[in-house]
Amino acid sequence: MTTRYLAKYPFSREAKVFLQEYGGNLDQIIKENPNLIQTVKERVSSALIGKTFENQGKTFADFLSYPLALAVVNFLNDPLLKAKFAVSESKKLYMTLLSEVNEENIVKLARETFNMDLIRRETVGGKGQTSGVTYYLTVEDYLKYSKRFKEPTWRLINRYLRKGFVEVYRRELIRIICEALKEKIMDKKIKVNLKGELREAALDLKKELERFRESKATWMKGRKGAEGKPPCIEDLMNKIKRNYDLSHVERLVVATYLLNTGYSVEETITVFSSLPDFDEEKTRYQVEHLGGLRGSKKKYSAPNCKTMQTYGLCKRNETCEGVNHPLQYRYRKRKEKKSR
Amino acid sequence: MKERETLFAKKIFSKYYRQRKNEIKHPERVNMREFGFTFFGREGMHRHVAFSSLEEFRGFLEMNSPSNSMYSSAYFENPENREMNRKKWLSADLIFDIDADHLPGVKEDRTTTWSCRKCGERGIGEKIKCPSCESIEIDKVKWPNKESLRNARKVAEKLIFDFLIEDFGVEEEEILIKFSGQRGYHIHVHKEKTLKLTQEERREIINYLKGQGWSYEKWFEKREGKIIGPGIYDAGWRGRVAKGFIRLLIHAKEKLGKELNFLSPRKIEELKKKRKEILRNLSRETGIWSNREINLSKTQIMKIVQHIIEENTCQIDEAVTLDIKRLIRTPNTLHGKTGFIAKTIELENLRKFEPLNKAILNYDFNVKIKTRVIPKMEIGKESFGPFENEEVEVPVYLALLAVLKGGADLIGDHRNPFKDP
Ligand code: SF4
Ligand SMILES: [Zn+2]
Numbered sequence: 001m002t003t004r005y006l007a008k009y010p011f012s013r014e015a016k017v018f019l020q021e022y023g024g025n026l027d028q029i030i031k032e033n034p035n036l037i038q039t040v041k042e043r044v045s046s047a048l049i050g051k052t053f054e055n056q057g058k059t060f061a062d063f064l065s066y067p068l069a070l071a072v073v074n075f076l077n078d079p080l081l082k083a084k085f086a087v088s089e090s091k092k093l094y095m096t097l098l099s100e101v102n103e104e105n106i107v108k109l110a111r112e113t114f115n116m117d118l119i120r121r122e123t124v125g126g127k128g129q130t131s132g133v134t135y136y137l138t139v140e141d142y143l144k145y146s147k148r149f150k151e152p153t154w155r156l157i158n159r160y161l162r163k164g165f166v167e168v169y170r171r172e173l174i175r176i177i178c179e180a181l182k183e184k185i186m187d188k189k190i191k192v193n194l195k196g197e198l199r200e201a202a203l204d205l206k207k208e209l210e211r212f213r214e215s216k217a218t219w220m221k222g223r224k225g226a227e228g229k230p231p232c233i234e235d236l237m238n239k240i241k242r243n244y245d246l247s248h249v250e251r252l253v254v255a256t257y258l259l260n261t262g263y264s265v266e267e268t269i270t271v272f273s274s275l276p277d278f279d280e281e282k283t284r285y286q287v288e289h290l291g292g293l294r295g296s297k298k299k300y301s302a303p304n305c306k307t308m309q310t311y312g313l314c315k316r317n318e319t320c321e322g323v324n325h326p327l328q329y330r331y332r333k334r335k336e337k338k339s340r
Numbered sequence: 341m342k343e344r345e346t347l348f349a350k351k352i353f354s355k356y357y358r359q360r361k362n363e364i365k366h367p368e369r370v371n372m373r374e375f376g377f378t379f380f381g382r383e384g385m386h387r388h389v390a391f392s393s394l395e396e397f398r399g400f401l402e403m404n405s406p407s408n409s410m411y412s413s414a415y416f417e418n419p420e421n422r423e424m425n426r427k428k429w430l431s432a433d434l435i436f437d438i439d440a441d442h443l444p445g446v447k448e449d450r451t452t453t454w455s456c457r458k459c460g461e462r463g464i465g466e467k468i469k470c471p472s473c474e475s476i477e478i479d480k481v482k483w484p485n486k487e488s489l490r491n492a493r494k495v496a497e498k499l500i501f502d503f504l505i506e507d508f509g510v511e512e513e514e515i516l517i518k519f520s521g522q523r524g525y526h527i528h529v530h531k532e533k534t535l536k537l538t539q540e541e542r543r544e545i546i547n548y549l550k551g552q553g554w555s556y557e558k559w560f561e562k563r564e565g566k567i568i569g570p571g572i573y574d575a576g577w578r579g580r581v582a583k584g585f586i587r588l589l590i591h592a593k594e595k596l597g598k599e600l601n602f603l604s605p606r607k608i609e610e611l612k613k614k615r616k617e618i619l620r621n622l623s624r625e626t627g628i629w630s631n632r633e634i635n636l637s638k639t640q641i642m643k644i645v646q647h648i649i650e651e652n653t654c655q656i657d658e659a660v661t662l663d664i665k666r667l668i669r670t671p672n673t674l675h676g677k678t679g680f681i682a683k684t685i686e687l688e689n690l691r692k693f694e695p696l697n698k699a700i701l702n703y704d705f706n707v708k709i710k711t712r713v714i715p716k717m718e719i720g721k722e723s724f725g726p727f728e729n730e731e732v733e734v735p736v737y738l739a740l741l742a743v744l745k746g747g748a749d750l751i752g753d754h755r756n757p758f759k760d761p
Contacts, residue, residue: 117533139508140533143541155553156544162575164509 003060008096009105010066011089011181013113019067029064030197037201039065044072044205047088048081048212052095070185072202074192080273081209083280086185090178097174103133110173114180116141118173119165135173136165145179148281150293186281213274228330230323231315232308233257240274249311251275252290256302259291260327302327343381345743345750350380352740353674354405356681356701361398366516366671366684368530370394372415374427376667377406378676385410387667390420407676410667413528415535424665431535434542435668437660438495439524440488451485453713453747454478464715464726481745484523484678486718489695492524497690499527499654503549507576510534512687519695521675521682526668539662546658551577551649556642560629567641571627577649582622584648589615602643610634674701679740697721700737707739708732709748 001014009015022029030036039055043065046053055062066089073085100106110116119136139161146154160167168176194202229237236254239246246254251272258268268287272278285294292299304325308314323329341349367373375389375397385408391397401409412419413435417428455462456470457477469476496517504510504527516528537545547553559578560569570578572586589611592599597608611618614634621628630636636644660666669675671684683699696719711727718724720735731751734742742748 138533140537140541143537143544147540147544152553152555153558155555156548157551157554157577158558160575160578161507161548162509163506167575 003063004058005105007055007058007060007062008100009093009109009113010063011113011184012109015063015067027196033061033064036061036064036068037197040068040072040198041201041205043069044081044085045208047085048205048209050084050088052088052091068198070188071192071194072198072205073185074188074190075194075199075202076206076209077191078206078209079278080213080280082186083278086182087280089185090182093181094174094178097177098171103170106170106173106177107135109177110137110180114177114184116176116180133170135168135170137168137173137176139164139166142166142168142176145176145183148179148285149175150288228261230320230326230329231317232313232326235315236313237271240271246275250313251286253303253308253311253313255287255290256300257326259287259299260302261330265291265293341743341746342749346380348750349407349679349740349744350405352679352701352703352736353380353407354402355703356674357398357401357405360672361402364398364401364670364672365394367411369415370397372417372419372430374412374414374416374419374667375670376410377404378408379404380407380676388420388422401673406673409670409673411670412665413668414665429665432664434529434531434534434537434545435660435666436499436527436529436654437520437524437657437668438492438499438527438655439520439657440492441482441523442657443488443491443495443655451483451488451715453481453483453715455481455712462713463728464713481747482523483715483717483745483747484680484696484719484741485715486694486696488523493690493693495655496525496527498652499549499656500687500690502580502652503654504529507548508545515687516671517685517687517690518669518671519680519683519685519693519699521669521673521680521699522678526682528668539664542661542664546656546661548577549654549656550658551653554645554649556638556645559645560638560641565631566628567630567636567638569627569629569641571622571624573623573625574627580652581645581648582627584652585644586619586622588648588651589618600644600647602647603640607640677744679737679744701740703736705736706733707736708751709734709739709742710751711742711748712746714742714747 001018006012006015006018039061043053043055055065069085073082097106097109107118107120110118117138118141121134121136123132123134139156142159143156152158156166233254236246236250239250240254254271255268258271259265263271265284265287268291269280269283272283272287273280288294290300302325303311305314305316305320305323308326320329371390371392373390374387375391376385376387377389378385389400391400412432414432415430417430418426421427449465452466453462453464454467455478456473456475457479458475459470459473461470461472463471466480467478470478500515500517504515505512510529510531514529514531514534516530518526518528520526554577560567562568570582572579572582574582588596588599593612596612597603597605600608600611603611611634617634621631621634629641660668669682671682673682674680675682679701680695681699681701683695685693696717700720702720708731710731711729713729714725714727716723716725717738719741720737722735724734724738727748739748739750743750
């Protein structure tokens with residue numbers, strides 16, 4: 001196994017085997033690679049700000065920064081950070097695989113690292129057709145990784161499905177592999193303990209994470225419609241800012257309210273990102289559903305005041321005069337201002 | 341049910357389990373399943389039961405003769421635990437429920453009876469309001485009937501042959517087919533890779549079976565003035581639609597105009613006339629759906645495809661497939677509302693399976709009953725009824741069905757039906 005391969009695919013089965021054999025002596029590794037800690041930090045913090053981590057993908061340190069970064073992320077055990085890290089690594093992998101010249105590597109990753117049942121078939125071009133490679137994935141593997149993709153092209157009905165195998169093209173296979181990596185990072189629920197320099201680095205990153213959260217919170221304050229929020233929503237938003245745990249219904253109310261007052265799906269998800277049990281995938285799924293991007297394609301409205309009362313969420317005060325739907329509140333306010 | 345009728349039913353159930361318990365060969369991996377039972381003369385379902393072996397389960401059936409016997413499609417680490425979280429879900433069979441009630445076609449007014457809770461009036465047919473006292477408190481009883489069971493079986497055939505085997509690559513021995521014991525069929529898939537599917541992934545499979553989410557842009561493209569699309573050799577829904585279109589042109593003949601009522605009569609005539617060309621155009625590697633000779637617009641193609649998809653979907657009960665913790669009837673046990681056997685069916689016998697002949701308890705004696713209302717019924721290769729307040733002597737399976745459905749009482753002493761000559 002070349003260093004280059006390990007650096008490009010540091011999560012691969014080969015990399016895992018290599019690490020096991022190389023021995024787990026962290027101190028030694030860190031001592032031998034003086035820039036390593038710095039690289040690990042960069043890898044994690046670029047994930048946090050949503051930038052793809054750029055490295056040459058060549059050196060031994062490039063390789064090692066991945067398992068160490070993953071260890072840091074698992075040590076901090078923060079859902080937001082973990083989700084961001086998973087997304088960033090998966091994006092990075094996408095770029096790497098797109099420019100992979102050795103097609104065998106793609107197939108190997110699918111089969112050996114992610115245990116997919118993959119058939120590869122070379123097609124010889126007939127009249128007017130180009131020759132190339134087509135891949136066939138078992139329908140179970142296909143569903144496992146494609147179910148969250150929104151584009152119609154991924155729906156099973158738009159696929160060639162025969163005898164349990166789904167036809168996919170190279171680029172699609174790559175996307176599926178990236179999704180598999182994302183899931184793999186997200187799924188891991190192991191407790192990691194760190195010491196020494198790596199622990200220091202992790203704690204630095206934790207501070208960075210907190211600063212990131214704060215900046216989001218102030219960003220939220222300055223958002224559109226901030227002054228026009230009715231007391232019920234204001235109350236829930238305050239709870240979110242203070243990292244309180246919200247019930248399912250409370251989340252539903254906030255999400256539908258925001259989506260109906262000009263927040264995008266992305267912005268709405270960000271609002272939820274400070275909740276203690278934030279799960280980006282799950283939240284995204286639900287918010288997209290409420291926003292009409294999924295399933296019934298129907299955008300959901302927020303509940304009316306009566307319903308809010310039955311939930312015990314109504315915080316009526318004098319400003320609610322004449323309002324019977326939280327969404328109405330803003331218009332009332334605006335009119336008031338105009339007439340003044 | 342009154343005490344006497346309850347006893348009668350229990351005696352018959354008990355005889356069945358005593359004599360034929362060895363025919364009960366399911367579920368596989370008994371020790372990882374949760375069981376639930378109801379019993380004659382007792383309210384509610386007794387859940388969270390577990391068995392360590394098939395032998396033990398059979399013994400239980402013989403001892404207790406439950407009126408209904410259900411088990412979890414899921415495999416659990418601790419199936420007997422009362423708390424779902426502690427049961428530890430491991431995986432679950434993929435289940436499809438085809439219920440004749442959800443299928444179009446059969447007129448309900450010949451197979452349903454009603455009775456008024458207020459004035460006691462009753463009759464055959466579908467009523468929302470009592471014709472004599474106008475009350476809307478009406479009890480409805482549905483009776484099994486051959487045609488709707490046949491419709492359900494056709495859907496089961498389509499699901500198994502066209503979708504599960506052809507598209508999803510499920511092997512024959514990974515499929516368990518059974519009569520539900522009342523109005524339809526259950527198809528269980530226990531393919532190893534499929535067991536792990538999550539709810540979200542099962543949802544995708546349902547959407548596929550229901551023909552949802554097809555995209556014109558993905559199926560068709562314009563090329564040199566033609567519209568290129570699915571051909572009959574294509575895999576999955578594309579091939580199904582191409583074949584469906586040809587079948588429609590060949591078989592619908594006079595009815596084509598009715599089927600494709602969104603096309604103008606002239607277009608219909610054109611399609612009929614150019615049948616052969618269309619057949620040729622679609623029997624290629626990629627189908628030609630529109631060219632200079634046969635001109636169809638994008639909208640017309642979209643409507644045709646949508647129509648064919650709707651004709652070919654599988655009408656399954658989504659909730660059952662989605663629920664990965666549900667209890668389902670145990671194969672070859674008796675149904676407490678009909679006395680029918682939830683019989684397993686070999687794939688090769690499915691096409692000619694008639695539950696009202698094959699899944700009934702055919703003990704060789706008759707029973708006297710006093711009926712309320714029972715619609716006309718073909719069962720056990722004979723025809724009975726309709727009955728209204730009559731004293732009749734009928735085969736034991738019909739007496740059992742009538743009693744369990746509350747459509748009749750016994751006459752005379754039937755505490756031990758098997759003592760009768
Ligand atoms: S009256 Fe309506 S808008 Fe005002 S707090 Fe209650 S629910 Fe919110
Ligand atoms: Zn009445």
